[in-house]
Amino acid sequence: MTVDRLHPSHAASESPTHKRMRRLFLQAGLAVAIPALPVQAAQGRRQLTVATFPLLDEILKAALPAWRRIHPNVDIQIVSRQYGDHHTAMTTALSTAVRLPDVMALESSYVGRFAQGGGLDDLAKEPYRIDRFRSRLVPYAYDQAINRRGAVVAMPADIGPGTLLYRSDLYAKAGLTEADFTASWDAFVEAGIKLKATTGAYLVSNAQTVKDIVIRTGLRPGEGLYFDQESRVLVNSSRFVRAFELARKVRRNKLDARVGAWSNEWAEGFRRGTLASDLSGAWMAGQMANWVAPATKGLWRAAHLPERTFVGYGGSYYAIPRRATPENKALAWELIQLLTLDRAQQFAAFKSQDAFPALLETFDDPFFADPLPFLGGQPARLLWRDAARKITATQVHKQTNFADEVIGTELDNVLDHGKDIGRALADAERLLLRRAHR
Amino acid sequence: MSQHVNDGRTSRWLAYAIVGVGALIMLAPFYFMFVFATHSRTEIFNLPPPMWFGDDLFVNLKILTERLPFWRNLGWSVYVALASTALTLLFCSMGGYAFALMDFRFKKALFALVMATMLLPSFMGMIPAFMIMDALGWIDEHRALYIPGAASAFGIFLMRQFASTAVPKELIEAARMDGCGEFAIYWRIVLPLLKPALGTLGLITFIGSWNNFMGPLIVMRSLENYTLPLALRSLQSPVNTEWGALMVGSAIATIPLLILFAVASRQLIAGLTAGAVK
């Protein structure tokens, strides 16, 4: 699984206290006036359709009572599909403009792809004018939804600030302090060698995950990951050479467990302490605590990614299809605002589903300073809040998905078959050149 | 037992053992599905995975029924599978009978067309099929799941193969001489003779419909109307899936097929003689 594919995730169960708090917040939400577009007086019952995917659907369900108080006559129909299926179904719906939902949830990696076409309304235009809210949203999340023509195609709901989770006990055993292994990527790999020698634990699950982030470091503003604005291919560059070399160093020193994310071996590695760190989204801490490795509670800590790299791991958005029912658009926009601009709703989602808020005004809440028991009482949300502000958006090209895979494949060739890095990148470039303008 | 098997006992027993072990290998994944259905997802992800039944069955079932209108989904699966089986049997036996025993213009070309539809990669039709469903007003309607595939190429092919051997042409000629109508011939003479093949096709169609996922994916809109495969998949997310609940759902979903197979396995084998005799 690549970085983009991950969706911020969410704890499944919910403690009674959370439920109570959420109710409180919902009630508080009523007091907050929601900036709304003029909606025609409802004549009889109306229905809004929201197409979404698991766990985001839970957030929406939890918001329904608040919605009903504002619009008792407007029912919300939730069409929830498996994550991949949802995006397939949305592609189909957009392509035919048939039965489009009024509100469409999108995972961040798909926002870039859907943004290239003209199927989604430009929220920067009247009557939406999303630019009014720009200062209230996490900057990278907002920028990520801007396409090449300058249209803002989606409203960010939650984000996934990248973080380094590590087993403090294992690193301590190897005599390593956080500064030792986060100073630079080279230091991180060097630390891995020491860690392996003293504890036998792997540094990361797979060398690919190192490459995934290192290619995202040192991007110039507006530059894409694999292509620039004019669809020129960027993979045959020092940025990629460095990422490949680091990944190779990881593999050569046997620092990666060579397991895929979400596999049994991967989960077991965390449980048994054979995997000492993970490069991932902040939401991973919740997953670990909840079911992946609950017994390792207290042993983990969070840090910024090495070299102070700030990247986003997933996130969710809401969009309005251009050819959705026109009469419903005002209501759809109002619902989106309730979900994204309402402090109480954003907090409810954060608390119940670990959905890190994209709304900046939630950031001053003392909740961020709460100690996290799984991370040994570390107030890690402060760290992630800091990261969230520093992430910058990257331009997404329509062939990004394909490029992801070509680069991953070439790295495998380097790691598994000793292919020369220069040749691997040249081969990747050749494949991408053929697609760049398709 | 046939007499022509009279080799040494050892090799016989060895053969029995191999077939027996093979059967166990076949059954193993099935067994684990039921075992996993009784464990929490943390346990499922243990390595080695659990080998024996745990005690989380009802917990999993509770999660399942909270997250899905599961029994309703099950009901729709049954309904769609039955409807699709009934229609397929009717249409394919009619078509197969015509292709096997009647002469008409363009017969060869039409049969080639039937075969060609069998060879087409199915999902290429997804987008146009969606447009058609909308034009017909069949979005979120179950008939969209059982009508389009009812005249399946495989079914017509199977029926044609079977009918050409099982239905004597003379019998039909004789019936015509007696003044029997064409539909009466089909209904009273041909259909009973096709019974074994109908059993086979029925079973295959039922299983296919039961496990169908691509069709409902595009057409169905509301969770209340989903059939099982789609409903169960909607529980999956890349990072957080209730595997235990999913396993309970999958296990329950196979039970009707198991019962059906137990009842109809003889029919299945009897009907597949089709191609063999030809």
Added chain:
Amino acid sequence: MRLPSFLRLSPRWAPYVFISPFLILFAIFGVFPLLFSLYLAFQSWEPTSGLQAMEYVGLGNFAFALEDEWFWKSLKNTAWLALASGVPQHLVAIPLAVFIHNSFKRLRDGVIGAYFLPYITSTVAIAIMFSSLFSKDFGLINAGLHSLFGVENVDWLGKAENIKPAVAFIVFWRYLGFNVVLYLAALQTIPKDLYEAADMDGAGRWQQFFHITLPSLKPMILFGVMLSVIGGLQLFEEPFILTGGKGGIDQSAMTSAMYLYRMAFDFNDFGGASAMSWLLFALVVLMTWLTNRAFRPRGGSV
């Protein structure tokens, strides 16, 4: 009721009435998608922009497809998987069916049931089950191989060269029982007196197998192999779920059908996908025709 009008149906029109359900359904649900995808094969289309975003590109998509490394790679994968899963299916199913036919009486249904079960199991369950069974350090398959043959742990799903055999095994596992059932059905139609006569002539078991059983099974072998060829070339579900929809390391289990799907829905290139699907269709037709010829030297329809 329609019955009375049917009763008066003239023999001349009867066949058309009987095939009309097929014709009508095909006209509605078959012809339009076919034409649509043919049209699409000559267009460049970014689907999320809607239908009006199509742009005529002539044979560009076909040229792209034929020069596309991944298209050829996926074809090779498909051929490999079709052979590696298809051939053993029949080589095992035939003797197995003969053995079950001859030597099982009371347990017969149970044994057949056991081999047929994988065919009816849902794919979702299969996916998680096998990723656990194929797991490198703790999977049961490696544990079994190790204790029986002393084989070192194999990284089934993490190494390009191992994914294909793993997928081939699952396909084999899933469809073996289906083929056994096919052959059992055919075996029942072989007249018993053939064997009795052979016994009289003193023919051994192997001779009987090669001179009576196998020739009698030939039509069913044709049918079964054809289904395997068609199914093999369209192989999609098993590799799709086992490799998380991507085809695994180095796309080594990415079949053509999977690649088409990915071209359309992962890479949003419907024009290219349509062109490839027509090329694949031509290939499937060719292969089916060749299979048919290979088994039927003396003409006759399908």
